Amino acid sequence: MDKYAALQAFARVVECGSFTKAVASLGATNAAVTRSVQDLEAHLRTKLIHRTTRRLSVTPDGQRLYEHAADWLNDWHALEASVVDAQAVPQxxxxxxxxxxxxxxxxxxxxxxxxxxxxxxxxxxxxxxxxxxxxxxxxxxxxxxxxxxxxxxxxxxxxxMNYITCASPEYLRAHGTPTHPSDLEDPRHRVLTLFMPSSRKPRPMTFERAGERLTVDCRSTLSLNESNAYVAAGLAGLGVMSVGSLLVKDALLDGRLVRLMPDWACDHKxxxxxxxxxxxxxxxxxxxxxxxxxxxxxxxxxRPGAQVPEPARTAAAPRRSPTSSTSALRRAA
The missing domain is CATH 3.40.190.10 (Periplasmic binding protein-like II)
Known part of the structure; x- marks a missing residue:
């Protein structure tokens, strides 16, 4: 008896619920499939399938055998495919x-x-x-x-992904350069936020320096749900953004964006x-x-803690943030 062929025929009969459908699925003859199941029953000395002219039912022994046989056949087919696949060109x-x-x-x-x-x-x-x-x-x-x-x-x-804070030179000329995270809480500054479509909750802006950790509660003037659009908004001068340094590397190198508050580390992901x-x-x-x-x-x-590249040329110096002096006084107090 070909045990592999017998197990395959038995499993297909159980899955199809019919000898006729199993025969069509296997591309075999009705006599061959019937003989395989009968040989398996004889070998195991137990009835696996009750078959009448109207219906087919699996015995408890048949159900236990099917559960194990199905797993074994699946593993064998996967292993067989992997061996063939290993010798073939990836496609x-x-x-x-x-x-x-x-x-x-x-x-x-x-x-x-x-x-x-x-x-x-x-x-x-x-x-x-x-x-x-x-x-x-x-x-x-x-x-x-x-x-x-x-x-x-x-x-x-x-x-x-190491995050940094940055803005365009045009934005900084118009709104000033924040020098401390708390500067972003001033309503004169514009902050961009990125939110996930599922929750629509913006990712908070957090900063860390020498063990001090701050979460800035700033007013978002524009929220976006897609990272390319988020970067485009920053490049257009629409606000300050916290973004992965890899995503804005070229813009930092050619001066289209300016890194802000480099002594404050942002979150990483x-x-x-x-x-x-x-x-x-x-x-x-x-x-x-x-x-x-x-x-x-x-x-x-x-890589963890990777530094942002230095710009190839110096962007026009933006004016100082109108909030910087008041922020400095607030921090000194």
Whole structure:
């Protein structure tokens, strides 16, 4: 008796609820499937399936066997596929979800290198700041900021997004340069906030220096739910923003943005690549994960405590904040 074929035939009959449907699914003959199940029953010395002209029912012994057989068959098929996959050229479609700004500023510019190395892999790239359900939406992997709390996912830490405070030279000429976090609480300053679409709650602006930690309660004049739009608003001079240094590196280097209060550290956020836990991973997903990990390791700004690059040229000196003198007096008091 071919035990593998017998178990496969038995499991398919149980799943289909019919010998006729199982025969069509397996592409076998009715006699072959019936004989496989009968041989299995004879080998195990127990009845697995009760079959009448009208209905089919699984015995308690049959149900116990099916539960174990289904797991074993799934593992075998996955292992078989992984062995074949390991010998083949990585190919097929990958569904990847990534945050908007990281996609535009970092991942997409590097994708030509990946596609040149693996031309047979098709990437379906979902770009946005909405958190997706990896398993329910059948996503292969996600790249996201913040801790991964879903225990059904495997998470690989890629780096840290270090946040800084900055504004455009035009904004600073019009509103002054804040020198202390409390300056941002003055109504004459404009602050940009970023909120998640699910909660619509803005991320607070926090600062830390020499063990002192402040959360600024400032008036937001513009809130946005997408990181690329958030950066664009800062570049347009619409307000002061707290943003990942990697996302504004070029703007800082060419003077379109000016870093503010560099002695005050802002919050940082870990970046993870996460995927559904599975015993056997496709080769296309494995090579993509390895490539992403290497790509992020090569970016200095994604290391803890990384310093923002110095600007290539000095921007026109903005005037001093109208609130700076009063803030200094308040802090001295």
């Amino acid at each position: 097929g479609r990958l569904r990847v979800e990534v945050g908007a700004a990281v996609a535009r500023q970092f991942l997409i510019p590097a994708l030509p290198l990946f596609q040149a190395r693996y031309p047979e892999i098709e990437i379906n790239l979902g770009v946005g700041d909405v958190v997706v359900d990896v398993i329910a939406q059948k996503v292969d992997c996600v790249i996201r900021g913040g801790e991964v709390e879903d225990e059904s996912l495997v998470a690989r830490r890629l780096g840290v 870990p970046i993870y690549l996460a995927y559904a836990s599975r015993r056997h991973m496709s080769k296309r997903l494995r090579v993509f994960i390895d490539w992403v990990v290497q790509l992020f390791e090569q970016e200095p700004l994604l």
